[in-house]
Amino acid sequence: MSQPFDLSQFPDLPPEVVKAFEAAQSELSVERAARQHEQAVVAEKSAFITELKALIAKLESQVQDYRRTKFGPKSEKLDPAQLELALEDLETAIAETQEQIAVAEEKVAASATDPETKTSRKPRKSRALPDHLPRVERVIEPDSITCPCGCGDMVRIGEDRAERLDYIPARYQVIATIRPKYACPKGRTGVVQAKAPAHLLEGSWPTEALLAQVAVSKHSEHMPLNRQAVVMARHGVPIDRSVLADWMGRTGALIEPVVEHMAKALIQGSTRLYVDETTAPVLDPGRGKTKTGYLWAVLRDERGWNGPAPPGVVFHYRPGRKGAYADEILTGFNGTIQVDAYGGYTHLAKPDRKGGKPLKLAFCWAHGRRKLIKAKPKKGSPIVDEALVRIAALYNVEDAIRGSEPDHRRAVRQNLSRPLVDEFFTWLAAQAARISRKSELGEALAYMLRRQDGFRLFLDDGRVDMDSNLVENAIRSPAMNRRNALFAGHDDGGRSWARFASLIGTCKMNGVEPYAYLRDLFTKLANGHLDKDIDALMPWAYAEASHPSQ
Template sequence: MSQPLDLSRFPDLPPEVVAAFAAQHEALEAARFEASVERAARQHEQAVVAEKEAFIAELKELVVTLEGQIQQYRRAKFGPKSEKLDPAQLDLALEDLETAIAETEARIAAVEEKIAASTLDPEKKARRKPRKARALPEGLPHVERVVEPDSIACPCGCGDMVRIGEDRSKRLDCIPARYQVIVTVRPRYACPKGRAGVVQAKAPAHLLEGSWPTEALLAQIAVAKHSEHMPLNRQSLVMARHGVPIDRSVLADWMGRTGALIAPVVERMTVLLKTGGTRLYVDETTAPVLDPGRGKTKTGYLWAVLRDDRGWGGPAPPGVVFHYRPGRAGENADEILDGFDGTIQVDAYGGYTHLAKPDRKGGKPLALAFCWSHGRRKLIAARPKAGSPIVDEALARIAALYRIEAAIRGKDAGLRRTIRQEQSRPLVDKFFAWLAAQADRTSRKSDLGKALHYMLRRQDGFRLFLDDGHVDMDSNLVENAIRSPAMNRRNALFAGHDEGGRNWARFASLIGTCKLNDVEPYAYLRDLFTSIATGHLDKDIDALMPWAYAAATKTSQ
């Protein structure tokens, strides 16, 4: 910066000249200051723009990543490969994809906040939109924590400020599991003069006499294993972490003895399911079992028999019973369905075919309603990588039938049959005529040819739903019920013995039926174990069914 001219060296200058020189110098300094300010502002603006451009580039990259993840999620959930995945595998894949999507969305939100913070004009700064509030489950206990200011003294000196309102926010908390020992004390009383005997209350009944666990603890262990798929060895580790070191073998002993005590309830439920309606769903899934003699596992099976008449508004409550059998042979189906007459909804497994023959053992010939979802999956699995117009057309025709089904779900059986006769039958007739034409020009040895003939050879079973409003188009309900035992199998790997497989089946039956009736499994099992301990099993076993428990719970509320 230049120094001002020293006018003291020119004492003879007129005052007006001195004033002019001073004014000129001030104007020059002001201009220089404004230029420096403008230069600094321009540099700051350039830095902000560069920062925003970097943020925007990062944001664009994250958006591309998010779009790719969403496409992967859609392909995993709705694409052809999802039909080939085990439901448990699909859930695990979707879980990880949903986690990745949530992480990317959080990073995008953080970058958007940085962009807003770097905006030059404060008026244009956009606040981040709050996440949509989710309703917490009703019935949870609420603990209020009031956060007061450090001081409510008014700055004006008039005294304390007056409360005019409040803000409330809710967060979900968890109290870790706490184990406790219940000490039962039974005082003894006697006559002080020795004229009478001793009085003492009877000891409370326990499900497992002479053992530590309460009925509540047994219910927790059973639900953790058979509903939340936590094997006993992992539960033992968790209990040790909470200060209760109980060996896995002890837990297994408790579950084995408990499983034997609930067997009559499951057996009675089996009878009620087979006698309470004219249509059942039947399916089977593998249950690996350890074969000690060979040191390997053998393949056992859990056969599921499910009743659910809600699709046509039937009065019978839903229920499912799992039967463990060491094999998949058709005689197992004979035994399990002994005494049932009516229709079974199944896949096209050959082990059910003989049940429809006149010489069927255990009752009249059964009607076999085949599952359209299985036929659809066969077509999807046969579709070449390059695509197939035949498969696409077949799926579109099947989708039209499912749209009709969605509209009549829950309607009276007679109305369902009428609508199917009017709307679905013409579509089914055209579908199989078209399918036959496509099969004639497709090699039987190809995957597509096999898929087409799979449905053509079984079209009587695929058509059965048209003539009976009680029947559904598919057996998806029983497949959904089988998912829970399948997840248990995935986590526990195998049952240690055939009796272990039967134990699995009993607990899976009770818990699966609880879920169908919107009953909390832990509460049901806890109360069931208490009822069995007090002898209710011999008084009224039908009152111990999960659907009876559901009705009693609703009545008491």
Template sequence: MSQPFDLSLFPDLPAEVVKAFTAQQAALEAARFEAKIERAARQHEQAVVAEKEAFIIELKALIERLEGQVQNYRHTKFGPKSEKLDPAQLELALEDQETAIAETQAQIAALEERIAASEPDPEKRRPRAARKARALPESLPRVERIVEPDSIVCPCGCGDMVRIGEDRSERLDYIPARYQVIVTVRPRYACSKGRAGVVQARAPAHLLEGSWPTEALLAQIAVAKHSEHMPLNRQAVVMARHGVPIDRSVLADWMGRTGALIAPVVDHMARRLMAESSRLYVDETTAPVLDPGRGKTKTGYLWAVLRDDRGWGGAAPPGVVFHYRPGRKGEYAAEILAGFNGTIQVDAYGAYTHLATPKRTGGAPLQLAFCWAHGRRKLIKAQPTKGSPIVEAALLRIAAIYRIEDAIRGSAPDHRRAVRQDLSRPVVGEFFEWLNAQAARVSKKSDLGEAMAYMLKRQEGFRRFLDDGHIDIDSNLVENAIRSPAMNRRNALFAGHDEGGRNWARFASLIGTCKMNGVEPSAYLRDLFTSLANGHLDKNIDDLMPWAYAHGTKQVAMSS
């Protein structure tokens, strides 16, 4: 930069020259200042543009990541792979993917706030859209916390301001578990003159006499194990953390004794389902059991027998009973279903086949209605890695049948049958004709050939729903019911004994039926244990059913 010219070195210059030179110098300084301002403005604008470009690049990367996560989530939940995942594995996979999606959405929201804050024009700053309000259940207790301003003195000097309204917001809080000891005191009274005996109130009845736990604690332990899938050893750790050091073996003793006491209730519920139903769902799931003689586990089974007539508007309450058996042979199915006559909805496992023949013991031959979801699943599983036009076409045809079912779910049996005869029967007939033609083109020894043969050989069972409005198209309801015992199995690994398997089955029956009837399991079990302790089992066992608790009978049954 050139140095300013010093006029003092030339005192003899004319005034006009000095004036002109001074004006020129001032103009140059003004030009330099304006150039500096423009350069600073350009630098600031470039910085803003660079910042916005960086924001855009980061935002695009986050959006791309979110789109990929959502696509993976949809593929896991709705894609063909969902047919191959164990339900418990599917839930865990979806849980982690939902967590990742929420994290990415939070990062996008934070970046959008930074972009809005960087906008120099206040009018262009758009506030972040508020989250959609969610209503918390009205049944939850409310604790109001009023936050007052530091001062309500009016600046104008008129005194305190007046309240003209309020803003309310709700947040969900948690109170940690708290254990307490209930001390029961029973005073004794006697005549002061010794003329009469002693008077004392009777001791309250307890489910486990001579033991520490209240009925509420027993219910909590049972639900934590069989509904929330926390094995007793983990519960013992949690209790110790809360200052209650109870050994796992003690908890096991409590659950074993309680399981024996609820057996009559579960047995009666099983008899009610069998005697009052013309259509039942049946399925089975593994229940590994420790074999002490070999030091290994053997495979036991929980057989689920479920009633749910809501699909055709039936009035009978839904329920499920699990039966533990040491195997999966057909003789166990015959034993469990002895005395039942009607239709069973099953997955075409061979153990049920002989129940539909005149050789069946324990009743007349049963009608077998096979599950279309299982047939669909076998086709998907047999699909080659590169895809198959046959499988894709089969799935589209099955989907058309399901759309008809969706439209009549909950309708009366006669209406369901009429619609099926009119709309579904032609579609099902065309499906099996088409499937038979495709099977002729595929090797019978291939996976796809075996999947098609699975349905073709069992057409009678797959068509049975068409002629009876009481029957559903699949057995998904019982599959959903066995998910909870399956989760318990994954967490507890195995039962320690066959009796432990029967204990699992009893609690799973009561808790599963509670869930089907919209009953909170802890509340039901607490009141059931109280009723059993007070001898209600000998009065009216029907009042102790979970569905009775759901429909208001609990005021009679559980308060006795």
């Protein structure tokens, strides 16, 4: 860099020359500073662009992972609860990266030297919040509405409205019930006092509303009691976990008659049921380890064929998976059950069935499809691809007749689906003859071929569906509870899980808010409604009472 010229070495220069020289030097300094500033801005903008490109690449990778997790073949192998947790974390990561990209874009725009090229952040797409939520309006007025032209106050010509979702933290309160006593001032009569209100848990602190909240938090939001105790302590209510467990245990015993009645209603009022089972690990105190119990789900849902009975699901806890448990649970039921091809159901279709007449077993096409996908080699398989296309054609027919009357469903299936099914199994047998039976794909093909009668059953009965996905969806909630709580502490704890899961699951199927239903149920049980009209305590009865016009 050149050294600045020193005028002191030339004291005899004319004043006008000195002035001209100083002006030129000043102009050069300004130009140099502007050039240095522009170079700094360009360098800063380049750094921002580099950062933005890295964030975009990161987002593209995250989106690819999300799609692979949700739609890729691995999603067929994940437990639904695990899949939901994985997607939750991926969606969180994507949102974080999108926010970082927005911030980086603002930095790039702010570094632009031309004001006209600067752009503000694009507003998020507005979403409508539910109408039933209470609204608190906050009007923000300008500091002054006096018109600069002197004509007086400005006139309101419109407004901008933006809605945000707020939260009011939970508040615990103590309800002190006071019952004054009255007596004759002259002592001639006895004492008069109002009767004490009935409580579900006599002699205990919780109201029916609090019991409902604890039950829903555990069995619907899957928050174990120890975590609830931590939350309550944070709000200034130090209730020990063992106390909460005592409340839930006593409440679980009181709702047992309601759940048993609901189980009988499903079996006695149906000709077709969905049945499935899921593990329920239970602590085995004698060994200090867990043993594997099972929640057997029995579900009724006639909405697919516009049936009159309301939907419902009941979970039955049993210490094992033997077929005898299924027979015991379904005692008195005669009809069709929609199941996977687990061998424990096979004896239910035999003449020597103990619980009633032989049942018809309608097998699940979704299970067959999954087995084919699982057996697909990494390099691909045209056989699996062709099978999936053929099965998809059957589901297209089902989509078109869902909700129709049984006779119409059967007629359409006979006309459209039966030829497709006949062709499918003829084609499947031809492919199986070409493939080793010991291979994974060969076993998948044989799985469906050996069970043709069960897979074909939906063709002849409009009340039967192609799969048992409805009961699999119902099982997800107890499965999530199992994931968070790890295991039940006792067989009785498993039975308590089953009862609450039955009531909450049936609430969800009928569009009933579980907390509101349980609070109402506990209040009615406290007041002896169980002996008056148990049918009115069913979740579907609560739905009808809450929405009589629907």
